Amino acid sequence: DARVTQTPRDKVTEMGQEVTMRCQPILGHNTVFWYRQTMMQGLELLAYFRNRAPLDDSGMPKDRFSAEMPDATLATLKIQPSEPRDSAVYFCASGQLTGGAVTQYFGPGTRLLVL
Amino acid sequence: AQKVTQAQTEISVVEKEDVTLDCVYETRDTTYYLFWYKQPPSGELVFLIRRNSFDEQNEISGRYSWNFQKSTSSFNFTITASQVVDSAVYFCALSEAGYYGGATNKLIFGTGTLLAVQP
Numbered sequence: 001d002a003r004v005t006q007t008p009r010d011k012v013t014e015m016g017q018e019v020t021m022r023c024q025p026i027l028g029h030n031t032v033f034w035y036r037q038t039m040m041q042g043l044e045l046l047a048y049f050r051n052r053a054p055l056d057d058s059g060m061p062k063d064r065f066s067a068e069m070p071d072a073t074l075a076t077l078k079i080q081p082s083e084p085r086d087s088a089v090y091f092c093a094s095g096q097l098t099g100g101a102v103t104q105y106f107g108p109g110t111r112l113l114v115l
Numbered sequence: 116a117q118k119v120t121q122a123q124t125e126i127s128v129v130e131k132e133d134v135t136l137d138c139v140y141e142t143r144d145t146t147y148y149l150f151w152y153k154q155p156p157s158g159e160l161v162f163l164i165r166r167n168s169f170d171e172q173n174e175i176s177g178r179y180s181w182n183f184q185k186s187t188s189s190f191n192f193t194i195t196a197s198q199v200v201d202s203a204v205y206f207c208a209l210s211e212a213g214y215y216g217g218a219t220n221k222l223i224f225g226t227g228t229l230l231a232v233q234p
Binding site: 031033042043045048056089091093095097099100101102103104105106107108109111 | 146148152158161167206210221222
């Protein structure tokens with residue numbers, strides 16, 4: 001049963017530290033999404049990639065966030081420097097474009113707490 | 116602009132009751148896709164169903180059923196004979212159609228409905 005994996009599952013860090021979250025998409029999926037979920041804002045799309053190329057990162061604070069896909073099996077989301085307001089659950093999702101849409105399969109999320 | 120509204124913030128039912136979760140969407144596209152996801156207490160978002168705008172046929176999967184009505188821009192989800200394991204937040208989402216190039220395929224999520232099934 002293929003699944004999206006994310007590491008770490010939980011991360012506690014101090015303000016100002018760099019945070020790197022990793023995602024392994026399902027093998028064969030060519031589209032990868034990063035979301036952030038908070039109680040106040042709900043699910044927000046941060047960035048997404050198709051065939052490793054960034055298509056849209058308009059939802060991401062550019063000054064501190066960066067997203068990359070070094071290869072087809074790894075997507076990374078970095079925050080530098082981290083701030084308390086970045087505390088949230090970060091989800092990665094992957095999918096394959098079929099029939100005009102991408103059914104997104106989500107990973108378990110990384111729960112980030114910035115003190 | 117695309118928008119998804121889930122007006123029910125929380126629903127509480129007793130086990131074995133039927134429950135319907137409402138979803139109303141807005142889009143100017145003629146081709147679009149609708150989804151439902153389940154987020155149990157463990158936190159992971161689980162894909163339940165995907166429908167395209169040309170397929171208004173209702174779908175049934177076990178105790179789950181979906182009613183898609185373009186005339187009212189609604190895509191409602193019914194759980195028959197609810198169980199405690201159905202307790203979760205349920206999200207409805209909308210995606211524009213796109214193939215290559217400028218297609219975004221982003222999901223526009225509703226705010227979710229928290230379903231609590233009491234034993």
